Amino acid sequence: MRLDKTQLIAAAAVVALVAGGVWAWHTFSGGNALPEGLIQANGRIEGDHTTVASKLAGRIAKLEVREGATVTAGQVLARLEDTQLTARQQQADAAVATLAAQLQAARSQLDIARREVPLAEASADAVVAKARAAEAQAARDAKRFDELAARGTVEPRRAEQTRLALTAASADLRQAEQAASSSRLGRDKVRARENDIAALEAGLRQAQAASKEVASLVDDLTLRAPAGGVVLSRLRDTGEVVAAGAPIFDIVDLDKLYLKVYVPEKQIGLVRLGLPAQVYTDAYPGQTFAATIRYVASQAEFTPKEVQTPDERVKLSYAVRLYFDTNPDHRLTPGVPADAVIRWKDGVPWQAPRW
Template sequence: MKKPFIVVALVAGLVIAGLLYWNSRQEDAPSTLILHGNVDIRQVSLAFDGNGRVAQLLAEEGDAVKAGAVLAVLDTRTLALQAAQAQAQIAVQEKNLLRLRNGSRPEEIAQARSRLAAANADTYLANQELLRLQGIASKTAGRGVSVQDLDRAKSSLQVAKARGDEQQKALRLAELGPRAEDIAGAEAQLQVSQAELALLQHQIDLGSLLAPADGVVRSRLLEPGDMATAQRPVFALALTQPKWVRVYVSETDLGRIKPGMGARVTTDSHPEQPIIGKVGYIASVAEFTPKAVQTEELRTNLVYEVRVLVDDGRDVLRLGQPATVELDGGVAP
């Protein structure tokens, strides 16, 4: 009966000893993970979308700029003259299209009718002259009128009839007005000219280099008079947001952090004014890859990049500045 009791007592003793050892390890393990790194921010190389000569630079190195601020301007005088020419051409085409849509004026129709009436009168006179000559010829057995006079009278009548037909068709066209195809063609030509003007205006707008976001000018790479291209940056802009501290965590501490974990960031310049942040990125691949065949010791030397995002409302952090990161409760979840 004593043997089972002894076994139970031994098992209980081992369990208690294990718990005491685990608690002592937990007490010895630091609750705060301290890491060291450098401040990092995004940078933008600003260049014009097209080619041209730099006319003005409106920012200096170190200037704080707001999103949408004009930083540089190209010489766009040639484009402006082309735009003015296109605008004048559009005005002419608009008037022409309006004329086609309105059709013939009443005065033009009245003028066409008058011309038709005159042509009909000429036809009547030519016909009367021919009848008169034919009557004389019939009474005199052809001796009172020459053959040439009769032929000339017949030709005059034919010419008068042709002119009358021409004036009749002209009156018809005036009454119908322009063809639908002519109006559509004028509209299409106007649209082409408007698109050309819009393109010129867009190119003029691209002559102003705008800041894409709030930031600080780090470098001024061109000067007024330089030729700018899409491949030649004019400014290097450091964005004020977002900012983060890039730190590296050893493989043994990797399990103690997780995304979203709260952090405090301090610098040598403001050691008593921590900046609140949080873990935003944990690399899934080691920064430096050891040999293919690893020993237990080599695996513990691996480091992983971690980015701690910070809300630097006072704008005290600078690019590359050393910083200390404290992660509270740096324990694996």
């Protein structure tokens, strides 16, 4: 049976009407939407930024890395000129070496004095004891001979000789006692040496602290990466003079990346911290990356133009950060666009986003 022109036009109109109805159903009734329990969103991968700056002002002598370089924690990024501080370091080290040598010599002298002083005192005490005994004997002899001379038993000359011997013995005793007293002054000299050593030790500690401080300043002229990551920006060039605290590098830690997405206002009530998510990227088709919601904005904002939403009429949305559980082989990098599916109801099977 052949259809006339009027019937063909009517049939075409019916087909167009049905197709339009299907399109409207998909567009306005959520035909492309994910099942209940899942929310789709998209955005760009970002990360926690670390600004690397110098503690000191100075001229950049050398930059070791460029933008896009992957660095590890502790890796040298840049060096500032260190001529002046190196000279101060040498002076400080020389002062430490001098004081250390003086202290060592003083300690050696003190050790010798501590050994010699007791020996000298003992020797002086022995001489005093001997002189005191000799004086006592001379006194007894002088008394006896005086008595004998008075009775006429011995000549007066002998008695006079014994008195002279007593005088000499007394003089020897006084000399020995003076020597013993002088030997005891050695203890004062030991204490004086101990005080000198204490002063040298204090000076050495001060010099060592000064040397350590300068060494720390020299070390601060070498800029190192505080954590592993990627150099996003190199803000200065070799030869530039930078002020203390001026940023030189901007680094993002590849182990702390997140996908920043925008959830429409009508769906934000379903989102909460700790919800799991799956992230999809065009760079790794067929591979998903597990993530967890760690941040939900408290205020809505206008949806950025580059961000898709299921309903383009939605103007207000909330920023949500999906932190990646892991970043295998550091495949993910900042700036990469990605899609995400957030599961807010347990047990719902994962599905890829539908845009």
